[in-house]
Amino acid sequence: MKFSVQSLYTWYRDLIRNPKYRWWVILGTLLYFVSPFDIAPDFLPIVGQIDDVFLLTLLVTEVSGLVIEGFKARRGNIDANVEVQATDSTKDSTSSTTVDVDAVSVK
Numbered sequence: 249m250k251f252s253v254q255s256l257y258t259w260y261r262d263l264i265r266n267p268k269y270r271w272w273v274i275l276g277t278l279l280y281f282v283s284p285f286d287i288a289p290d291f292l293p294i295v296g297q298i299d300d301v302f303l304l305t306l307l308v309t310e311v312s313g314l315v316i317e318g319f320k321a322r323r324g325n326i327d328a329n330v331e332v333q334a335t336d337s338t339k340d341s342t343s344s345t346t347v348d349v350d351a352v353s354v355k
Contacts, residue, residue, distance in 0.1 A: 257306065264310045277307045 264273045280286070281300055290296040 260306055261310055264307075265314070270314075274307065274311065277303055 260273070263269055281304060284290065286296065286299055288295050288299045290300070
């Protein structure tokens with residue numbers, strides 16, 4: 249079995265992106281950070297803080313990525329719902345009106 253930092257990062261990222269385990273992973277990460285029992289004990293200068301800094305950096309990176317993705321998804325959903333089409337059926341002609349939020353365009 250080969251161990252690498254990249255495989256650990258991939259495992260953590262996949263686990264935190266799973267909605268079923270997300271809050272458990274966040275809670276576990278925060279508990280590990282405040283726990284006196286670490287892989288590298290905190291009383292060792294510099295070495296003791298490396299695992300905590302690594303894990304917190306990983307947590308902040310992944311949670312901020314999830315927040316940004318959620319924001320973009322909501323914004324995309326709002327932009328898609330803003331398009332309004334109206335039909336006017338006078339004299340057998342149909343006109344269509346499209347409103348775009350970013351660059352107001354009328355068809």
